[in-house]
Amino acid sequence: MNRDEIMEILPHRGNMLLLDSAFLDPDGTAHGTYLARGDEWFFDGHFPGNPVMPGVVQCEIIAQASCTLFANELAGRTAYYAGIDKVRFRKMVRPGDRLEVKAKELRRKLNVVVVQGEARVNGDVCASGEFSFILA
Numbered sequence: 001m002n003r004d005e006i007m008e009i010l011p012h013r014g015n016m017l018l019l020d021s022a023f024l025d026p027d028g029t030a031h032g033t034y035l036a037r038g039d040e041w042f043f044d045g046h047f048p049g050n051p052v053m054p055g056v057v058q059c060e061i062i063a064q065a066s067c068t069l070f071a072n073e074l075a076g077r078t079a080y081y082a083g084i085d086k087v088r089f090r091k092m093v094r095p096g097d098r099l100e101v102k103a104k105e106l107r108r109k110l111n112v113v114v115v116q117g118e119a120r121v122n123g124d125v126c127a128s129g130e131f132s133f134i135l136a
Contacts, residue, residue, distance in 0.1 A: 001021060001022045001023060001068070002021060003017065003019070003020065003021075006019050006021075006022055006064075009067055009068070009071040009074050010064060010067055011078055012064065015040070015041050016060075017064075018034055018057065018060055018061045018064055019032045019033070019034055019061065019064045019065060020032075020033050020034050020035055021033045022064075022065050022068045023068065024068050024069065024071070028069070028104065028105065029102055029103070029104050030065050030066055030067075030068040030069045030101075030102070030103040030104070030115075031065065031068075031100070031101065031102055031103075032061065032062075032064065032065025032068070032100075032101040032103075033098060033099065033100055033101070034061050034098070034099040034101070035097075035098050035099075036053055036093055036094065036095050036096065036097045036098075036099065037095065037096075038051065038095025038096065042054055042057050043095060051094060051095055052092045052093065052094060053092070053093035053094070053097075053099075055087070055089045055127060058089070058093060058099070058119050058126060058127040059084060059087065059127065059129070059131070061099055061101055061119060062101050062103060062117035062118070062119055062127065062129075062131060063079075063081060063117075063131055063133070065101040065102075065103055065117070066079075066103040066115045066117055066131055066133070067079050067133075068103075069103060069104075069105050069113070069115060070105075070113060070133075070135060073135055074135070077135050077136060078135075078136055079113075079133040079134070079135050079136075080133065080134050080136055081131070081132070081133060082112055082132040082133055082134045083130075083131075083132035084129060084130070084131055084132070085129060085130040085131075085132070086128075086129045086130050087127065087128070087129030087130075088127070088128055088129065089126065089127050090124070090125050090126060090127070090128075091121065091124050091125065091126040092126070093119075093121055093126050097121045097122075098121065099119050099120070099121060099126070100119070100120050100121070101117065101118070101119045101120075102117065102118055102120075103115045103116065103117035103118075103131075104116050104117075106130065111134055111135045111136070112132060112133070112134055112135075113132070113133045113135065114130055114131070114132045114133075115130065115131045115132075115133070116128075116129075116130055117129065117130075117131055
């Protein structure tokens with residue numbers, strides 16, 4: 001999916017749409033990419049002279065990519081965060097880095113879906129954790 005196709009399943013717009021591309025593997029793994037250009041709003045103050053992508057932004061990119069797992073269920077609905085667990089940050093993401101995201105559904109109960117996700121740069125894990133969503 002390109003950005004236009006991603007906007008068909010996500011309500012995010014403007015600065016909050018953080019995926020450049022996304023796709024779903026036949027094995028049920030969601031993938032997404034984001035190129036940190038360096039001109040994004042979050043690099044301005046985090047940190048001046050030493051720009052580092054905030055961990056919460058990395059989590060948001062993982063969450064947006066995760067939505068491709070249940071894209072068919074999102075017609076007229078929105079996936080909202082219900083929880084973030086076991087999150088770890090292992091490597092800094094800087095301007096020029098290309099974030100590659102993978103996400104896999106772990107479990108589901110009613111309209112709550114729990115996903116295991118990770119973001120990598122050059123094969124190194126930058127962020128990982130479990131992300132819960134309510135499909136409302």
